Amino acid sequence: MMRIFFQKYGFLLVIWLPVGWLSLFFMLPLIEMINVSFSEARRAVPPYNPAFQIGEKGISFQPVFDNYLLIYDYWGDYLWPAVNSIRLAFFSTVWCLFFAYPMAWWIARSKKPLQHILLVLVLMPFWTSSLLRMYALIGLLNPNGVINDFLLWAGIIVTPIQMMQTDFSIYSGMLLTYLPLMILPLYASLVRLDNALLEAAADLGAKNWEIFRTIILPLSLPGVIAGCLLVFIPAVGEFVIPALLGGPEQLMLGKVIWTEFFRNRDWPVAAAIAIILIAIIILPVVYARYQDKEGLS
Amino acid sequence: MRRNVPFLVKLLAIIGFGILYVPVIMMMIYSFNKSKLVSVWAGFSTKWYKELWTDDILITALYKSVLIGISSATISTIFGLLIAIAFVRFASFRGRLFLSLVASAPLVMPEAVTGLSMLLLFIAMEASFGWPSGRGIDTIMIAHATFGMCFAAVVIQTRLRDMDKSLEEAARDLGGRQPFVFLSITFPLILPSIIAAWLLSFTLSFDDLVIASFVSGPGSSTLPIVIFSKIRLGVSPEINAVATLMILSISAFVILGSLLVLRRDGKK
Numbered sequence: 306m307m308r309i310f311f312q313k314y315g316f317l318l319v320i321w322l323p324v325g326w327l328s329l330f331f332m333l334p335l336i337e338m339i340n341v342s343f344s345e346a347r348r349a350v351p352p353y354n355p356a357f358q359i360g361e362k363g364i365s366f367q368p369v370f371d372n373y374l375l376i377y378d379y380w381g382d383y384l385w386p387a388v389n390s391i392r393l394a395f396f397s398t399v400w401c402l403f404f405a406y407p408m409a410w411w412i413a414r415s416k417k418p419l420q421h422i423l424l425v426l427v428l429m430p431f432w433t434s435s436l437l438r439m440y441a442l443i444g445l446l447n448p449n450g451v452i453n454d455f456l457l458w459a460g461i462i463v464t465p466i467q468m469m470q471t472d473f474s475i476y477s478g479m480l481l482t483y484l485p486l487m488i489l490p491l492y493a494s495l496v497r498l499d500n501a502l503l504e505a506a507a508d509l510g511a512k513n514w515e516i517f518r519t520i521i522l523p524l525s526l527p528g529v530i531a532g533c534l535l536v537f538i539p540a541v542g543e544f545v546i547p548a549l550l551g552g553p554e555q556l557m558l559g560k561v562i563w564t565e566f567f568r569n570r571d572w573p574v575a576a577a578i579a580i581i582l583i584a585i586i587i588l589p590v591v592y593a594r595y596q597d598k599e600g601l602s
Numbered sequence: 603m604r605r606n607v608p609f610l611v612k613l614l615a616i617i618g619f620g621i622l623y624v625p626v627i628m629m630m631i632y633s634f635n636k637s638k639l640v641s642v643w644a645g646f647s648t649k650w651y652k653e654l655w656t657d658d659i660l661i662t663a664l665y666k667s668v669l670i671g672i673s674s675a676t677i678s679t680i681f682g683l684l685i686a687i688a689f690v691r692f693a694s695f696r697g698r699l700f701l702s703l704v705a706s707a708p709l710v711m712p713e714a715v716t717g718l719s720m721l722l723l724f725i726a727m728e729a730s731f732g733w734p735s736g737r738g739i740d741t742i743m744i745a746h747a748t749f750g751m752c753f754a755a756v757v758i759q760t761r762l763r764d765m766d767k768s769l770e771e772a773a774r775d776l777g778g779r780q781p782f783v784f785l786s787i788t789f790p791l792i793l794p795s796i797i798a799a800w801l802l803s804f805t806l807s808f809d810d811l812v813i814a815s816f817v818s819g820p821g822s823s824t825l826p827i828v829i830f831s832k833i834r835l836g837v838s839p840e841i842n843a844v845a846t847l848m849i850l851s852i853s854a855f856v857i858l859g860s861l862l863v864l865r866r867d868g869k870k
């Protein structure tokens with residue numbers, strides 16, 4: 306009996322169990338969030354009046370655009386963090402590329418035992434908590450942290466340098482969190498590079514810089530694009546880094562959602578900001594999927 | 603590739619590794635500092651580690667995090683396996699596009715958005731039919747399982763796709779029935795990826811701060827939530843000690859795992 310059931314319906318079970326779970330706990334929450342973003346805020350529990358309701362009076366749908374208008378009116382409080390998120394994520398991606406490229410290059414060219422050790426060294430931070438690594442960074446960058454203490458002791462500076470709550474601290478945090486994500490695709494494309502091409506170029510008299518510019522860089526471009534997308538997409542929505550390392554000048558959307566929700570208790574506005582955050586990442590995500598398909602074929 | 607690496611490249615690479623490791627190593631050193639003041643070195647001491655075992659809040663939070671991690675990782679791995687089988691083995695089925703969308707979107711969704719949307723759903727569900735009543739360990743578990751299964755699916759899918767199909771076909775030709783073939787042939791072959799998927803889902807759940815903060819209720823603070831609230835009060839040697847223990851134990855697992863993989867690859 307069981308066996309016949311599984312042979313007949315096992316196929317459907319394999320598909321519909323995950324489809325059911327993800328519809329219920331991923332799709333439905335997003336739909337509910339859109340609903341809340343068009344709802345009116347009120348002082349009650351829950352603190353909003355749902356736009357879409359099934360009640361005694363039947364189904365009603367009365368969307369309110371106040372939350373999006375509020376975001377527009379107070380653009381300095383909401384849209385500026387949006388621009389800031391894109392700016393900080395963009396330059397973080399550039400910094401990651403700047404350090405990840407040489408690292409990936411070195412790993413790709415080193416011999417076996419060293420190569421494995423370096424790869425494990427890249428992977429290890431990937432598995433450890435980003436929160437803890439950000440905490441470790443605070444200990445380094447604080448006004449009375451390790452770096453300032455050392456510089457004061459050495460007599461290089463007289464007063465501590467302000468490193469926390471600056472763009473510098475954000476970029477350091479992003480590097481610490483996202484470097485491995487940039488290195489891995491770069492390494493994958495650099496390690497496949499054909500040695501014969503480089504030798505041929507060198508034999509024909511190309512200088513190192515010319516070899517890099519005309520052969521290595523173009524051939525590793527897919528890795529560069531993949532790495533940049535892998536870093537940029539999560540960096541835009543980052544919460545822990547701006548919350549722990551950034552000041553008011555480094556406000557990002559992830560933190561704004563948090564503040565609106567937990568401190569101001571304005572759920573509809575928090576939901577509307579979340580929608581804006583999704584709108585920002587949707588273009589790079591679609592591009593990444595398109596790239597992925599191209600790469601496979 | 604030609605082996606000679608230009609000096610500048612090597613220098614930048616070493617600085618890059620420095621960025622990854624110097625902060626963590628400094629933190630580990632200062633976790634043995636006797637002084638309460640974090641930056642003043644007052645001699646070697648393990649007293650902060652001893653104090654950890656008397657901190658009830660931390661121990662309770664650790665227990666909750668482990669419980670949530672184990673249960674959500676198990677759900678994630680089972681569902682991730684189902685998703686992987688659906689994609690690799692069933693060429694086309696109704697809802698394939700939908701499944702590929704909902705199974706990959708959580709991978710790129712910002713954590714704050716995932717957390718907020720789930721909380722809003724839990725609240726709406728509670729208002730309409732009374733479940734889940736309040737938020738606690740169960741809601742965190744559901745939230746973690748949901749994004750964990752998408753990562754698990756990616757890991758298992760890669761392995762399932764690269765697997766040698768002829769073994770399965772041979773077993774089927776010899777009269778093995780589908781569930782039997784799967785359990786005795788396919789499952790052992792993809793077991794390493796299943797273990798990797800479980801470990802990945804566990805660490806994602808164990809490290810998660812943002813989603814858990816949204817969907818947790820009073821009294822269900824996980825370890826990252828407790829650590830985050832402590833960090834906001836300032837740097838302290840006690841957090842240094844917790845962080846050192848957590849990073850060292852996970853690193854030990856990663857090194858052990860990589861050694862096992864290397865040894866297996868070496869034999870081939």
